[in-house]
Amino acid sequence: MGSSLSVENPQHILMSPNAMFSAGFLAIGENAYSFAIWFTEPQFHSPSSVTWMANRDQPVNGKSSKFSLTNDGNMFLIDAALKSVWSSNTASSAPVELHLKDNGNLVLHQLQGTVLWQSFDFPTDTLVPGQPLTRYTQLVSSRSESNHSSGFYKFFFDDDNVLGLQYDGPDVSSSYWPQPWLISWDAGRTNFNSSRIGVLNSLGLFSSTDNFSFVTSDYGTVLQRRLKVECDGNVRVYSRNNVLQNWYVSWQAISSGCVPHGICGPNSFCVYVHASGRKCLCLPGHRLKNHSDWSQGCEPLFQLTCHRNESMFLEIPNVEFYGYDNHYVEISNYSACESLCLQDCSCKGFQHSYSDDKRFYRCYTKTQFLNGRRSPVFQGTTYLRLPKSNSFSHKEHDRESLDDHVCSVQLQRAYIKTQANHYVKIFLWFSTTLGAFEVICIVLIWCLVRTRQKSNREGYHLAGTGFRKYSYSELKKATKGFSEEIGRGGGGVVYKGILSDQRHAAIKRLNEAKQGEGEFLAEVSIIGRLNHMNLIEMWGYCAEGKHRLLVYEYMENGSLAENLSSNTLDWSKRYSIALGTARVLAYLHEQCLEWILHCDIKPQNILLDANYEAKVADFGLSKLLKRDDNLSNSSISMIRGTRGYMAPEWVYKLPITSKVDVYSYGIVVLEMVTGKSTTGRIDNGEERYDGRVVEWVREKRGNSSNSYWVEEIIAPDIGADYDHRKMEILITVALNCVMEDRDSRPTMSQVVEMLQ
Structure with a gap:
C-alpha cells in the first residue's frame, strides 16, 4: 500500500508469475499513454497484444503521470496535472495487495483473500481464456487500429439473453449478428437461460448460455489466445504461433466483410473485394461528409419535394439497406412499390427484393439509407429517389451552349441605300458575289466542324472505354467478308480476322441488335473496365446501324472443347485450366463493382493461349444481348445457357444468382476429368442432356472403399502421371458445384481456396 508506478520509468512493470502477462504504462500514441495489460510475448509493449486498458478514452x-495504490485501498491513475483520470473506486481499512495473475487478471485483494476489484470485471475489447463475459460486462471495439478509444461495436448479451454484435453509433443502433431477421431458435440459440455467461478456454472452445459455441481452427492444443471485438465490427480469436512468434486468426464470427452495420455511414454502401478488402461508395448524387471518417457517411447534393411528378427513381441493383423501413408490403410489381414511395414525402427510395420462401416480392420504403452493402447473392434492387430537375439540368445546359454557338456564326450585314441606279446595280452585283462567297465559306466551315466533331467523338470513345471503335467496313475487310468462321453460339458467330495493324483477332458478330449505340456502348464499357489474366481481352467494337460486333484477341490454341478431344492436355494443364477458370469467375462474381454473371460456362467458351492458360470468353454478354423486349435490367431470368451445363434454376424458373455459373463450372471440370461429355446427339441432330455423367461419378466415389475409384473415372488420355490428392480434391469440388440445391454449392472464391 502507498506505492506507485511511474510512466517515466520503463522498469515499473508488473509481471505475472509465469511471465505470460505484463501490466504497466503502454504508449498508444505520441506522448499518450494508457495503463494496460498485455501479453509479454511476442510483441513487448505493442498495442496489438493488449488485453485490457484502464484509461482508453x-x-x-x-x-x-502515475498509477498509485493508496493507503485506504483505492487505485488512481493521475496525469501530469495531478488530475485523476481513472479510479478503481475501492476502499479498505485492512491491508491490500495488487497482483497480476497467471491468467492475465489484475486483482486487488485484501491479505485474507477478499477480492475488492479485478480487471476481468471491466473488460475493454478483449477476453482471454477463463475470463467470463457476463450479463454485467461487454466488449467494446476501438475506434480504429491506431485510435484505442471506445468505438461503436459491442459484443454482449442482449435483453433476450442472446450473445450478439451491435453497432451503437452516435445517432442509431442496430444489431447485425446473429442475423437479426432470424428468431433466436432459427439462429441456433436459446433465450431461456438468463444467467448470461460466455467463456473461451485455452484449448480453443467457446461456449455460452444461449447455446452458442464454436471451436477454433487449431482446437485441442493449449495456446495463448485472445478473443477480440475489432474496429471493423467483427469478433476474432487470435492464437499465438510459438514457433514463428506471431498471432494468427483461428476463428471469426463473420466471413463477409460488409455484414457489420455502420461501416460506411448514411447514404453509402459497402463493397467487398476479395483481393483488396472492403470499401465504401456514396450513393449517386451524394458526396462524402468527412474524407477521414466514412462512418459519417455521405450527404445529398439535391433537395426532394413532395410533388410526385417532380421525382424519378435510379436503379441500384444488388444493393441492400437493412432497417429503417417506413413501410413493408408484400407486392408483386415494381409500379405499386414506386407509387407507395411517391405518396410519402419522407420516402427517400425503396427496396424491391424477392422472397425465396414465399415466392413473391417485398417492398420496403426507406426514410434513411443505412447499413448498405452490395452483394451478388442479394436478390433485390434499391431505387433511389431523385428530383427530375437534376436529370434535365445537364441537357438544358447543353442546349444553351449549342444556341450560343449558333448565334456566334451568324453574319451581321449593313445595307447602304443609294440614289443612283448604276450604283444600285453595282451594289447588287457585289452583294450577290459576296453572298455566294459567304455560302461557300459556311459550307466549308460546316464540313470542317463535322469532321472534327466525328474525330473528337471517336477519341472520346477510345478514352472512355479503353478500346477502339471500328467501322463495319473495316471489320468486313479484316475478316475477308466474314469468310473464316471459328466459332458459333447462341449470341452470334465468331470469325477470324487480321486488323489493319496486322494483329490477328477474333471478331464476334452478335445476332441481335435491339439497342441504340449509346446503350450498347454503355454495356460494352462495363466489359472494357474488366481486367483479369484469365479473361479474353477486348480490343474494340462496332455499333454501326443494325450491326453490333466485338473484337477480341485471338487464341491460337482454340477452345477447351477442341483440345479435350486431342492428347494435348496433360494433367498439369487441365488442373491449371480449372484453377484459372475458377479465379476469373470469382473475380466476375465478387471483385467487380459491376456484378457480372457469365451464364454460359462451357468448354467452347474457355479459350487457351499459347501456354494453354485459360481465357474465358463471352463474359458479360447476358447484359449485352436483350433477348426479350420486356426483360428488365434487374432480371436475367429469360436468358439461357447451353444444354448440359445449365443449372436447375433455369428449368424451374427460380431467381438467378452466381450459383448458376458455379454449377456450369462443375460440369466443365467433370468433363475435363472424365473425358465424357454431358451432351450427346440424337438422330435429328439436336443436342440432348445426359445427366448420367454426374450420377456415374457420384456412384463411383460413394461405392468405393478405397482410392481406386479415381482411376476408374479419369480420362485415358490423362495417363498415370497425375497428383492423386489434387485429383480427389478437384473431383470433390466439382461434385459440390453441381449440387441440386444452389445453397449447397460453394462460391467461386471458396472453390479457388480449395484448389490452391
Missing part, C-alpha cells in the same frame, strides 16, 4: 502525458 483519456490517455495520460508521458511526463509525471
Whole structure:
C-alpha cells in the first residue's frame, strides 16, 4: 500500500508469475499513454497484444503521470496535472495487495483473500481464456487500429439473453449478428437461460448460455489466445504461433466483410473485394461528409419535394439497406412499390427484393439509407429517389451552349441605300458575289466542324472505354467478308480476322441488335473496365446501324472443347485450366463493382493461349444481348445457357444468382476429368442432356472403399502421371458445384481456396 508506478520509468512493470502477462504504462500514441495489460510475448509493449486498458478514452502525458495504490485501498491513475483520470473506486481499512495473475487478471485483494476489484470485471475489447463475459460486462471495439478509444461495436448479451454484435453509433443502433431477421431458435440459440455467461478456454472452445459455441481452427492444443471485438465490427480469436512468434486468426464470427452495420455511414454502401478488402461508395448524387471518417457517411447534393411528378427513381441493383423501413408490403410489381414511395414525402427510395420462401416480392420504403452493402447473392434492387430537375439540368445546359454557338456564326450585314441606279446595280452585283462567297465559306466551315466533331467523338470513345471503335467496313475487310468462321453460339458467330495493324483477332458478330449505340456502348464499357489474366481481352467494337460486333484477341490454341478431344492436355494443364477458370469467375462474381454473371460456362467458351492458360470468353454478354423486349435490367431470368451445363434454376424458373455459373463450372471440370461429355446427339441432330455423367461419378466415389475409384473415372488420355490428392480434391469440388440445391454449392472464391 502507498506505492506507485511511474510512466517515466520503463522498469515499473508488473509481471505475472509465469511471465505470460505484463501490466504497466503502454504508449498508444505520441506522448499518450494508457495503463494496460498485455501479453509479454511476442510483441513487448505493442498495442496489438493488449488485453485490457484502464484509461482508453483519456490517455495520460508521458511526463509525471502515475498509477498509485493508496493507503485506504483505492487505485488512481493521475496525469501530469495531478488530475485523476481513472479510479478503481475501492476502499479498505485492512491491508491490500495488487497482483497480476497467471491468467492475465489484475486483482486487488485484501491479505485474507477478499477480492475488492479485478480487471476481468471491466473488460475493454478483449477476453482471454477463463475470463467470463457476463450479463454485467461487454466488449467494446476501438475506434480504429491506431485510435484505442471506445468505438461503436459491442459484443454482449442482449435483453433476450442472446450473445450478439451491435453497432451503437452516435445517432442509431442496430444489431447485425446473429442475423437479426432470424428468431433466436432459427439462429441456433436459446433465450431461456438468463444467467448470461460466455467463456473461451485455452484449448480453443467457446461456449455460452444461449447455446452458442464454436471451436477454433487449431482446437485441442493449449495456446495463448485472445478473443477480440475489432474496429471493423467483427469478433476474432487470435492464437499465438510459438514457433514463428506471431498471432494468427483461428476463428471469426463473420466471413463477409460488409455484414457489420455502420461501416460506411448514411447514404453509402459497402463493397467487398476479395483481393483488396472492403470499401465504401456514396450513393449517386451524394458526396462524402468527412474524407477521414466514412462512418459519417455521405450527404445529398439535391433537395426532394413532395410533388410526385417532380421525382424519378435510379436503379441500384444488388444493393441492400437493412432497417429503417417506413413501410413493408408484400407486392408483386415494381409500379405499386414506386407509387407507395411517391405518396410519402419522407420516402427517400425503396427496396424491391424477392422472397425465396414465399415466392413473391417485398417492398420496403426507406426514410434513411443505412447499413448498405452490395452483394451478388442479394436478390433485390434499391431505387433511389431523385428530383427530375437534376436529370434535365445537364441537357438544358447543353442546349444553351449549342444556341450560343449558333448565334456566334451568324453574319451581321449593313445595307447602304443609294440614289443612283448604276450604283444600285453595282451594289447588287457585289452583294450577290459576296453572298455566294459567304455560302461557300459556311459550307466549308460546316464540313470542317463535322469532321472534327466525328474525330473528337471517336477519341472520346477510345478514352472512355479503353478500346477502339471500328467501322463495319473495316471489320468486313479484316475478316475477308466474314469468310473464316471459328466459332458459333447462341449470341452470334465468331470469325477470324487480321486488323489493319496486322494483329490477328477474333471478331464476334452478335445476332441481335435491339439497342441504340449509346446503350450498347454503355454495356460494352462495363466489359472494357474488366481486367483479369484469365479473361479474353477486348480490343474494340462496332455499333454501326443494325450491326453490333466485338473484337477480341485471338487464341491460337482454340477452345477447351477442341483440345479435350486431342492428347494435348496433360494433367498439369487441365488442373491449371480449372484453377484459372475458377479465379476469373470469382473475380466476375465478387471483385467487380459491376456484378457480372457469365451464364454460359462451357468448354467452347474457355479459350487457351499459347501456354494453354485459360481465357474465358463471352463474359458479360447476358447484359449485352436483350433477348426479350420486356426483360428488365434487374432480371436475367429469360436468358439461357447451353444444354448440359445449365443449372436447375433455369428449368424451374427460380431467381438467378452466381450459383448458376458455379454449377456450369462443375460440369466443365467433370468433363475435363472424365473425358465424357454431358451432351450427346440424337438422330435429328439436336443436342440432348445426359445427366448420367454426374450420377456415374457420384456412384463411383460413394461405392468405393478405397482410392481406386479415381482411376476408374479419369480420362485415358490423362495417363498415370497425375497428383492423386489434387485429383480427389478437384473431383470433390466439382461434385459440390453441381449440387441440386444452389445453397449447397460453394462460391467461386471458396472453390479457388480449395484448389490452391
